Amino acid sequence: MPHVNGPFHRRLVPARPDLAAAHLRGRVAAERFAPGRPARVAPSLLDLTLDPNPTGERATQLLHGEVFVVYEERPDGLVWGQAQLDGYVGYVARDGLGPQRGAGRPVTAIWSQSYQRPSVQARVLGELPLLADVPVSGSTSGFARLRDGGHVPLPHLTPSAGDPVAQALRFVGAPYLWGGRSIRGIDCSGLVQIAHLACGVALPRDTDMQVELAGAPLPPDAALARGDLVFWRGHVALMIDGQTLIHANAHHMAVAVERLADVEERVLAARGGPVTARRRP
Structure with missing residues (x-):
């Protein structure tokens, strides 16, 4: 678990001033603590928001069958809790959850x-x-x-073969969707996370988490290789080889394959800044 007062605590630590998970007793201050009730996501996809607003901005999506631990049930039809798979904390619709069951x-x-x-x-x-x-x-x-x-x-x-790059290439042409995690719509960090999860490798959900926690940093002069991650401010791409990458992006509004040099030039021209980090998961 991340540090309870770390930079990602709102999204990764189930604790608020008024309520926290029971296992955090003694580590965080809260008015009350709840043991949590595991449930399973029932629809194909279930939106999660950071604020208790049914029409609020999607932070991420939960996949069918994912475990979500409920710490609060609200009268407005929302519940607050934490996704077991990647630890994401937020609000989802109560009617999007079904009973807990064994792993499938x-x-x-x-x-x-x-x-x-x-x-x-x-x-x-x-x-x-x-x-x-x-x-x-x-x-x-x-x-x-x-x-x-x-x-x-x-x-x-049937178990699928291939590395995270091969898994990511299956998404080419998928529409870009902020917070999305499926072929119906996916964002840059969602593509990186899902491609690795399909190979049994756990990565954090969001770009700012991945740039700090995914694998090890590469020195600026290191040659890029297949599977490396390249970061800009608020964006991440997955290298196919030393010169080519795949990413879900708002320029194409889709998952696309491009030359790294072309993306660097376009992002700089749009005042998005240079590459900020490179990491090897």
């Missing part, structure tokens, strides 16, 4: 569906992003049978 299997397709029956012609019960957690109880006719009654194509749960 991750979806490895870039996007999938849960069918009513083990048939491609069956009615779709729900849609599933990459890394959604689904509770598999068996298999039938090429489909994984879920404990909730749905059926997911077995190829969509």
Whole structure:
């Protein structure tokens, strides 16, 4: 856990002046402490905001099946808590959470569906992003049978090969979405995080966290290699090789592959400044 008074504490430490997680008793000051109730994300994607405003700015998205620990239930239909996967703290809609259950299997397709029956012609019960957690109880006719009654194509749960760069390249053309974490919409740090999570590597969620905590810093004169991260103020990209990168960006409003030199020139021309850091996860 980050330091309770560190730079990311609002987003990573479940503590407010009036309420904090029970496991933080003695480490933070709060009027009361709550033990927390684990729940699972029910829809395909669930927006999380930093403030208790149902129409507020999306800070991140939770994926279907993610565990979210609830510390406060509010009369306005929101709950406050912490995502177990990356520690993100904030508010989500209460009706977007279902009961806790055991861990399932991750979806490895870039996007999938849960069918009513083990048939491609069956009615779709729900849609599933990459890394959604689904509770598999068996298999039938090429489909994984879920404990909730749905059926997911077995190829969509087959472990995928490749490094984080290969995973990121699957998102080329996906629309840019601030706070997004799926092929339906993703931002720069979300792309970097999801690409690594697909390979079993945990990274922080936001760019300012990644520039401080993701891997080790590279000296300015070090040659860049596949998988390195390059940072600008408020932006991060993933190197494909020493000269080419992939990033979700607001210039194209999409995930795109470009030459590093071209991005550096464009960002400087837009007064976004030079590269601020380079790191190797």
